[in-house]
Amino acid sequence: MSRDRVVGVLLLTMGLLGIVVYGWLVFFSTWSWLVLQLTGFVAVSGILVLVAWIGYVLASTPPPEPIEDIEGQVEEELKGVEEETEEKAVSSS
Numbered sequence: 001m002s003r004d005r006v007v008g009v010l011l012l013t014m015g016l017l018g019i020v021v022y023g024w025l026v027f028f029s030t031w032s033w034l035v036l037q038l039t040g041f042v043a044v045s046g047i048l049v050l051v052a053w054i055g056y057v058l059a060s061t062p063p064p065e066p067i068e069d070i071e072g073q074v075e076e077e078l079k080g081v082e083e084e085t086e087e088k089a090v091s092s093s
Helices: 003-027 032-060 067-092
Strands: none
Touching: 003 032
16 A cells, blocks of 8 residues: 555544544533634634734735836846847857
8 A cells, every 4th residue: 555545544534533523522522612612713713813924924025116117127138138149240240
């Protein structure tokens, strides 16, 4: 059996076991209210951490250069390349 299959079977087994344990904790244990509170807290916290991370990335990333500046740089590079090609053509003739 390949390593990928072993990992796949292990993940499948753990997932199904987790569903059974979580179902028992929610529906049949005396801690069901605490389990639901923790589940809600973890879910909402995860979403809010994602929102905070996106906000941090947006706030800390410098804005891109305007297109006009990039176009000017490209035109300058093209002129330089054209001049070099012309010089090489003249010198090789």
